[in-house]
Amino acid sequence: MTELLLLRHGESLWNAEHRYQGQQGTGLSARGRQQAKDAADYLRTYAIDAVVASDLQRVTETLQPYLDSRDHVDVRIDRRWREIDVGSWGGRTFTDVYAEEPDVVDAFARGEDIARGGGETFSQLRARVWEAARDITDFKCVLVVTHGGPIRVAAASALRLSAGGEMALDPPCNCSLTVLHLDGLTSYNVPTGTDR
Template sequence: MTELILLRHGESVWNAEHRYQGQQGTGLSALGRQQAKEAANYLQSLEIDAIVASDLQRVTETLQPYLDTRDHLTVRIDPRWREIDVGTWGGRTFADVYADEPDVVDAFKRGDDVARGGGETFKQLRARVWDAAQDIAGARRVLVVTHGGPIRVAAASALRLPPGGEVLLDPPENCSLTTLHLDGLTSYNVPTWMDR
């Protein structure tokens, strides 16, 4: 069984400005840099066998303080752990998007699996994250530094929520840790995760 320690990136500038990011976005805010240092301090107490990370700037900046304390670990960068693609919504404020596309925003809030801004659906994200998780199965404990969307689909699978159920979950906080155990497949063709 593989233990996944999923770390969401620290607060980015666009998080602080209430903008959609998706696969776009900025680096960390001052608060985000502090959160990354605090996460690094906590992670030093854990035995990590492997590190996998999204290739987006806010993730690599979050991971750097931890890497500065560990010279024997290498990081495998895997774009499949990127945030969900929100297409044309990237960089726009929540208020602006709602003013222009209230029906789409409301449909998403209801749990409809819409491709926001012409980007990805959560179903597509689940498939992408599952492919990435399969590639790291077998390691004992893996730190995955990623984004809120991938963590939500993993947690939804842990709770055995059907496709679309991830929208019922609150996004994880910046620099929060979610620990899951990878344990096979479900009938939804996504991983079965068990909360610890």
């Protein structure tokens, strides 16, 4: 049994400006830095024996207060925990994208698994995140500092939701903690794009 602690990064400057980030983006806002400190305090209640993180700036800045509060922590950087790639939508406001591509935005809102901005689909994200999760099951309690998209697809996979099921889950808030207790990861069905 592996306890997976999925921590979303704190509020970034682009979060505050209502911009799509994907694999682009900025560091944390002042609010995000405070959220990261609060999360670090809370995480001391867990017996964490491994730390994994996305390599993006907003994640590394969120993780830093936790690392500063511990004597020595090895961090495994894993790009598979990056946010979904939203391609050309990165850095653009939600309003601007909707004004230019309303059909694509509406299709995505209906649950169609579209590669927004020419980036990734949720099925592609789900496959890479679940592969990353399977690689850390040799630990009892793992902290993964990541993004909203990976948390949603990891939860959907753990719940054995069918392809597209992650859209039924609310996006996690900045610096929220999602805890999954995983057993027998190899038995989970991770739908691919061909299953839709």
